[in-house]
Amino acid sequence: MPTPVPTPVHDVVIVGGGPAGSSCAYWLADAGWDVVVVEKKHFPRVKTCGDGLTPRAVRQLADMGLEDALAGSHKYGGLRAYGFGQSLEMQWPEHPNFPNYGYTITRHDLDGLVAERAVKAGATLLPGTEVVAPLIDEAGSTLPHLKGVTIRENAAGGGRGASGGGKDRELLARYVVVADGANSRVGRMLGTNRRRDLPLGMALRGYYTSDRHDDPFIESHLDIRDAEGNVVPGYGWIFPMGDGRVNVGVGLLSTDRRWKGVNTSHLMDAFVNWAPESWGLSPATSLGPPTGGKLPMGLSVGPRAGANVLLAGDAAGTINPFNGEGIAYGYETGRLAAAALGHALSGEGPRALADYDRQIEAAYGPYYKVARAFVRMISNPQAMKLCVGVGMRSEFIMSELLRIMANLMRPDAPGPAEIGFRAMELISRLLPDEVAALEAASAGASGSG
Numbered sequence: 001m002p003t004p005v006p007t008p009v010h011d012v013v014i015v016g017g018g019p020a021g022s023s024c025a026y027w028l029a030d031a032g033w034d035v036v037v038v039e040k041k042h043f044p045r046v047k048t049c050g051d052g053l054t055p056r057a058v059r060q061l062a063d064m065g066l067e068d069a070l071a072g073s074h075k076y077g078g079l080r081a082y083g084f085g086q087s088l089e090m091q092w093p094e095h096p097n098f099p100n101y102g103y104t105i106t107r108h109d110l111d112g113l114v115a116e117r118a119v120k121a122g123a124t125l126l127p128g129t130e131v132v133a134p135l136i137d138e139a140g141s142t143l144p145h146l147k148g149v150t151i152r153e154n155a156a157g158g159g160r161g162a163s164g165g166g167k168d169r170e171l172l173a174r175y176v177v178v179a180d181g182a183n184s185r186v187g188r189m190l191g192t193n194r195r196r197d198l199p200l201g202m203a204l205r206g207y208y209t210s211d212r213h214d215d216p217f218i219e220s221h222l223d224i225r226d227a228e229g230n231v232v233p234g235y236g237w238i239f240p241m242g243d244g245r246v247n248v249g250v251g252l253l254s255t256d257r258r259w260k261g262v263n264t265s266h267l268m269d270a271f272v273n274w275a276p277e278s279w280g281l282s283p284a285t286s287l288g289p290p291t292g293g294k295l296p297m298g299l300s301v302g303p304r305a306g307a308n309v310l311l312a313g314d315a316a317g318t319i320n321p322f323n324g325e326g327i328a329y330g331y332e333t334g335r336l337a338a339a340a341l342g343h344a345l346s347g348e349g350p351r352a353l354a355d356y357d358r359q360i361e362a363a364y365g366p367y368y369k370v371a372r373a374f375v376r377m378i379s380n381p382q383a384m385k386l387c388v389g390v391g392m393r394s395e396f397i398m399s400e401l402l403r404i405m406a407n408l409m410r411p412d413a414p415g416p417a418e419i420g421f422r423a424m425e426l427i428s429r430l431l432p433d434e435v436a437a438l439e440a441a442s443a444g445a446s447g448s449g
């Protein structure tokens with residue numbers, strides 16, 4: 001009888017090959033570890049997004065050796081903000097750690113590039129394969145201890161309802177990273193939860209053809225109006241793609257007490273009507289119906305670490321509440337997870353995973369606390385009008401605010417943004433999230449009554 005071949009035990013299995021999963025795989029493979037990424041779709045694949053890369057995201061891509069690969073994408077220099085009748089153009093700031101430019105690139109093109117880079121560095125990618133369940137070894141104090149995951153090859157290589165094509169099989173690993181995005185089915189199977197008292201975003205985007213497709217600024221609209229000129233809850237964006245198209249979207253935050261009653265498709269229609277005519281947005285230039293998704297933000301999902309499991313990216317709620325940016329934080333948290341796993345695999349064991357949790361808290365905790373307090377404040381229409389009205393009169397104030405909101409403050413040269421942020425931090429310390437959430441809820445209850 002032939003001797004049975006033992007099932008290999010990989011160093012790390014990663015669930016999901018988006019920004020968080022692929023960056024984690026790249027950094028692990030680059031350090032020489034045996035890492036497998038399980039991705040339910042085949043690259044290139046469509047992913048609903050605004051397609052905007054800020055200087056933070058560009059820095060991470062450059063560190064992975066991918067900046068040259070962005071050469072054909074649209075490079076832009078800053079943000080144009082519109083609000084209450086004013087508009088301002090702000091360049092990305094000079095910063096010792098980040099470039100002063102960003103790119104727009106579809107996720108269709110971007111995500112495959114990073115996954116391919118991880119494979120070049122030595123990672124194994126299993127495309128068109130879904131993790132259908134975690135293989136739980138034993139319960140843990142935060143998350144269960146896993147021996148790996150159960151995977152299934154998708155019949156048509158991805159898409160809802162496509163699973164069930166292949167036979168289930170076990171993929172064994174010493175450590176597992178959950179990077180399966182905003183809905184994080186696998187995370188929830190392990191017992192993760194999103195804190196409902198913290199903000200959640202919801203956004204919708206569509207593509208339009210536009211003569212201004214190569215505009216040097218991405219554009220953000222802080223107030224959007226309906227056909228009668230009334231302010232509607234939410235914000236809008238127009239991101240030039242440089243390929244004949246613009247990415248147009250609207251977003252809404254759960255901290256806005258009008259959130260529940262909003263139909264996002266109507267919000268999108270209102271924005272398309274309201275947007276400056278020069279963009280040429282209309283049903284005739286639309287390239288198809290918009291699609292949307294959730295934005296778990298402000299470190300609202302946890303636990304993030306167990307004895308041999310880590311969560312990264314949207315699965316851990318790492319989107320920046322200030323600006324809805326999640327790609328850079330996917331890359332960064334994937335990289336932090338890889339570093340922690342490197343220590344764990346080198347002999348430190350589970351202690352290194354607890355360090356990951358602490359590092360995430362140290363890197364983003366205080367900043368996101370301020371961001372959460374800020375978005376709660378501006379979700380009040382009067383406060384929003386006051387802030388935007390004052391800010392939009394001064395390019396200086398808005399440029400400093402941009403540095404805060406894009407997380408581009410300088411530890412080496414404290415200026416107005418850093419001082420302003422410290423003040424915001426002190427105020428947010430006096431107002432714990434729970435109190436703010438209760439206040440918002442009771443304001444909502446009295447407002448609607």
Ligand SMILES: Cc1cc2nc3c(=O)[nH]c(=O)nc-3n(C[C@H](O)[C@H](O)[C@H](O)COP(=O)(O)OP(=O)(O)OC[C@H]3O[C@@H](n4cnc5c(N)ncnc54)[C@H](O)[C@@H]3O)c2cc1C
Nearest residue numbers: 016018019020040049050051052131181293313314326327
């Ligand atoms: C409308 C909208 C606009 C946005 N605009 C921007 C923007 O302009 N800039 C920005 O920085 N951020 C933006 N974001 C946020 C950004 O898209 C996310 O933060 C980012 O994609 C998070 O990366 P991730 O790797 O954590 O998750 P994802 O990108 O969602 O990747 C998860 C991957 O896991 C795979 N997967 C899921 N489940 C399984 C499973 N069981 N088995 C195997 N594979 C699985 C998925 O197919 C996917 O490829 C936007 C979000 C939305 C909804």
